[in-house]
Amino acid sequence: MYMTILFISILCACVIYFLFRQNRLSGLTKAEKLPDALKIILNAQVLYYQKLNKNDKERFENQVNDFLKYVRIEGVGTPVSDIDRALIASSGVIPIFGFPGWKYNNLTNIILYPDTFDQEFQFEGENRNIMGMVGSGYMNGQMLLSRAALLKGFSNQAGKGNTAIHEFVHLLDKSDGETDGVPENLLPHQYTVPWLKMMHQEMHRIEAGKSDIDVYASTSEAEFLAVAAEYFFEKPDQLKHKHPEIYHLLSQMFGQDPAVPFSPPLG
Template identity: 60%
Template sequence: MNTILFFLIPLFIIVVYFIIRGNPFKSKSIPTLSAAETDQLSQHVHFYQQLSPVDKGKFEDKIAVFLSYVRIEGIDLEINPLDRVLVASSAIIPVFGFEDWKYKNLSSVLLYPDTFNKDFQFEGAERNILGMVGEGYMNGQMILSRSALLHGFSNAVDKENTAIHEFVHLLDKSDGATDGVPDNLMKHEYAVPWIKMIHQEMQQIEKGKSDINPYAITNEAEFFAVVSEYFFENPKQLKDKHPELYQILSDTFLQDLASK
């Protein structure tokens, strides 16, 4: 009798544990995209269109996971499948080279109809902001202009994409400082050469001898975000005109886009 109890008591404890906590071996549901979202991805995202069938599936999976933990909310507009796909693509494109990346510093993306001002108003004067990463009480949120979001994916070979720009700021910020040196991504030995390269290129921009958007000279963080836009939007041109800059970004993002 004692022998039977010796085996039954632990079994009873295990059964009760599974009832209370749930079966840890039960597979969790895997997020997937809707048919409408996949269709929008195929039609509007050039980065996705250039991928192999295997990598397309990987991209879709990463987007579905992103949409499962980041809310996309419309301010005075209704969110549609294209909005969701473009916001998520903007997030995944910069981190596609990484096996597993989660934006731990982001909980929601607020989509405004158009440009807005520093007080987050999209009506009235001084509405010149296309996107921004929230600070202070807005920490963990990103604000994007829907018109800027759509424009960023309307031309596959320009050098500008506001949403990618803002997500690169989040990557930069993930090490605790938005300073243009993404310590969580960039190899340590690249940090000093990168800072030197930033300031050399800023001088060229100031002299009118560079095709990089002049907004890049605002500070090191904006330089990183601006040239990252260039890298993802027109990698072959960046490699042709700025080979050293291209190479360090390619090594940082683990993507050699110019070879595709």
């Protein structure tokens, strides 16, 4: 009789513990989901997100939520809104969406300016022509962004450009120790030489006025990568049609095929 009572007591305790644990985990799961206000922004303003299937949308939301937990966003001369947070996080997630679990270990916080700024990080006065910058030296681990450029990058007038994505690609390039246009952490070794050869050929074409890639891409290998990546994520169909070799190598680099709707990560 005693053993029966003891067994029932233990069984009841196990059931109660299991139910409590399940409820707690369920509560954590709900708490960790992206707020509905940010989902609405993604649906309204992030074309990349809109093209994803249901499962990938959920994965994108989780990565955006995770990004906002480990990267601090602060405004200088402007408040930081939900739109700013959603678009900045999306800009960071898009280039790494083909690499589940990747985090920007070389980024701690983002400083958002109302508009362009100068080399002294001032957003008032003349000579304000910088829309985004990855910090170095004492500014290492920080990114500076123009809010006006951020919003334009996700507007219908963006064309092939997106300043925030551009700067995050610089961070990826920098993750191997050098910002040189060859992200060794992402690009399979067998593609390094073809990428360098193709990049220099296209830079010459840009300088000769024979390419539709923005002229800024011809200033250095690092800028070529960032500008081409903007094109890749913003107008993938157009890039694939006009520059199939560049598109192919960027697909291998980022582990994505954005010109194909609902395509899974490559690899």
